[in-house]
Amino acid sequence: MGTERKTEKMLILPIEKKWLDMILSGEKGEEYREIKPYWTVRIVRWLGFPASETESVLELLRKQETARTRLVILQNGYGRNAPKIEIMCSLSIGTGKAEWGAAPGKEYYRFHIKSIAGKE
Secondary structure (H helix, E strand, C coil): CCCCCCCCCCCEEECCHHHHHHHHHCCCCEEEEECCHHHHHHHHHHCCCCHHHHHHHHHHHHHCCCCCCEEEEEECCCCCCCCEEEEEEEEEEEECCHHHCCCCCCEEEEEEEEEEEEEC
């Protein structure tokens, strides 16, 4: 599992305090983002693919979870002192759990939290 931070692209996800607290407590094991152009562009770049391969990347993510874990920062708010945590996660596309904020039957980018790397 690669965790080389110097070459890894950073992905920062804004998150509500409620969900951040649930992740920190171990109660919530996934974080979701809607499948919209805004997130698609950032996620494809974060995974290291050119924009021209977006459709192939999305197709693969619907079939399987990424094998490699990657660094994501979850941040509650936008200020310099906003609470944030660094997590290592894999990614897939699929439906989520309603108790973790997903709408029933809707597909999302699903960040599968494998470990919490740091907290600020």
